[in-house]
Amino acid sequence: MAIWDFVKDAGKSIFGGEAKAEEAPKAAAPAPAAGAASDAETDRKVAALKAELAQLGLTANDVHLTLRGGDTVVIKGKARDQETLEKLILAVGNIKGIARVELADDPGTAAPAKPPLxxxxxxxxxxxxxxxxxxxxxxxxxxxxxxxxxxxxxxxxxxxxxxxxxxxx
Missing domain, CATH: 3.10.350 (Membrane-bound Lytic Murein Transglycosylase D; Chain A)
Known part of the structure; x- marks a missing residue:
């Protein structure tokens, strides 16, 4: 597994404020299950990451992102080539709120041929x-x-x- 650390508080802001996620009406709706709110927040952040990659033209059908612990992105799958993989790592790592990017320890995930600089x-x-x-x-x-x-x-x-x-x- 390859891991890269980033400056969590630097980068492009794509997630919006934490208050935005809490703006939903709190009327007489039943309280969500304990993990439901955090699952919805994680899904929202992953969607924002995917949208950012699409805007940059760095999407690939064989690459999947997951968010772990709120600030670690795990990349699973194969990028087109080493350059694209390195750009994917940087594109997600340079997002404000992301502290670490990892390549999944998975047979379907191709590690870089040589360590990126x-x-x-x-x-x-x-x-x-x-x-x-x-x-x-x-x-x-x-x-x-x-x-x-x-x-x-x-x-x-x-x-x-x-x-x-x-x-x-």
Whole structure:
């Protein structure tokens, strides 16, 4: 099983506020079973994750997501290729509220052929500085930008806590 940790409080907010889930009328309806509310919340979050992946064009019929413990996403199945798998990991890991992404320990889940190279952005860093660190040349920042599309829309729009993919070879 492969596991990647992310900054839970950084990233794109797609889940909405916790209050939103509690806005349902509390009239004379019977109280839900103890696990029903949390199951509905988990289902809502998984649907939001799937919608985000669809918006990024990273969906695949053979890849399934589950949410465990409220902040861990488990990916099960096979992605099209290593690049797509790495982008799937980053797309879900860079969501505010997600602290960890795991690949299921399952025969149907393909582990990456080689471990991906990820970098967590620190305050004040630029893609040029990251390119200099990993690729030896600040002018190669576009390679990092392209390796993180469609999650990145502009080379200057990175933020502390964001995890980026560094393309290898």
């Amino acid at each position: 990820f970098h967590t952005v620190k305050k004040g860093e630029t893609l040029s500085a990251i390119a200099k660190q990993y690729l030896g040349d600040a002018n190669r920042y576009r390679e990092i930008f392209e390796a993180n599309r469609p999650m990145l829309s502009h080379p200057d729009k990175i933020y502390p806590g964001q995890t980026l993919r560094i393309a290898q070879g």
